[in-house]
Amino acid sequence: MVTEKVMDLVNQGLMLPLMEEFYTIQGEGYHKGTAAYFIRVGGCDVGCHWCDVKESWNAETHPPTDIDSIVANAAQYSNTIVVTGGEPLTWDMGPLTEGLKAKNLQTHIETSGAYPLTGIWDWICLSPKKNKLPVGDVYDKTDELKVIVYNRHDFIFAEEQAEKVNNNCVLYLQPEWSVREKMIPLIVDYVMKNPKWKISLQTHKYLNIP
Numbered sequence: 001m002v003t004e005k006v007m008d009l010v011n012q013g014l015m016l017p018l019m020e021e022f023y024t025i026q027g028e029g030y031h032k033g034t035a036a037y038f039i040r041v042g043g044c045d046v047g048c049h050w051c052d053v054k055e056s057w058n059a060e061t062h063p064p065t066d067i068d069s070i071v072a073n074a075a076q077y078s079n080t081i082v083v084t085g086g087e088p089l090t091w092d093m094g095p096l097t098e099g100l101k102a103k104n105l106q107t108h109i110e111t112s113g114a115y116p117l118t119g120i121w122d123w124i125c126l127s128p129k130k131n132k133l134p135v136g137d138v139y140d141k142t143d144e145l146k147v148i149v150y151n152r153h154d155f156i157f158a159e160e161q162a163e164k165v166n167n168n169c170v171l172y173l174q175p176e177w178s179v180r181e182k183m184i185p186l187i188v189d190y191v192m193k194n195p196k197w198k199i200s201l202q203t204h205k206y207l208n209i210p
């Protein structure tokens with residue numbers, strides 16, 4: 001059972017429900033191909049029906065873990081740390097990212113932006129979701145917009161979201177994994193006609209790595 005004291009530490013971002021941490025290759029987006037240490041934080045109520053990590057959703061199934069031990073582990077593996085989930089912005093990312101920056105590590109986040117941006121980030125990948133749109137000023141700070149394409153309407157959604165990001169933001173369309181064979185030809189065609197977009201694939205799934 002989680003005590004009130006632990007809940008308090010989680011609410012302050014001093015402990016986080018940790019689902020898993022692993023050293024791998026960033027498979028997606030701008031930094032694909034780069035070795036990175038992933039910290040997967042539990043908890044998400046966005047509810048994407050095609051989410052490839054639904055086991056992350058219920059924070060109560062992931063043990064509250066001291067951020068100092070998460071940071072110490074991460075520092076042993078890589079200079080590049082990707083914080084993902086779940087939805088990491090469910091929690092206050094301030095203390096974790098301060099700890100990572102104190103060790104001179106590069107902090108990257110994968111987020112839907114559904115909750116206010118907290119933390120100190122060297123790279124923000126925003127993957128907005130229709131059912132719980134990004135809030136606050138995350139569009140101004142986003143380095144990479146990564147829209148998941150599950151159906152044709154997602155091209156319209158992608159353009160709406162691209163209107164909101166800053167001018168330096170790199171734009172990606174990523175096929176939803178289960179419909180990739182159907183959507184990849186449409187994305188290829190779309191990017192050739194609209195070359196401000198680039199394709200992102202989940203290359204780690206082709207490489208059979210985490």
Ligand SMILES: C[S@@+](CC[C@H](N)C(=O)[O-])C[C@H]1O[C@@H](n2cnc3c(N)ncnc32)[C@H](O)[C@@H]1O
Binds near residue numbers: 148176202
């Ligand atoms: C599991 S999410 C966790 C971070 C955050 N909740 C988010 O959605 O950005 C990590 C990335 O995987 C993407 N993703 C999740 N399920 C996917 C799927 N079935 N096919 C393609 N991309 C997927 C998300 O859009 C996001 O960019």
Ligand SMILES: Nc1nc2[nH]cc(C(=O)O)c2c(=O)[nH]1
Binds near residue numbers: 027204210
């Ligand atoms: N290799 C690898 N790259 C990734 N890029 C984003 C991921 C995520 O789940 O956030 C992910 C992941 O789960 N594995």
Ligand code: SF4
Binds near residue numbers: 044045051054129
């Ligand atoms: S926001 Fe991210 S973690 Fe949450 S359901 Fe959607 S893809 Fe999964």
Ligand SMILES: [Mg+2]
Binds near residue numbers: 052
């Ligand atoms: Mg993943």
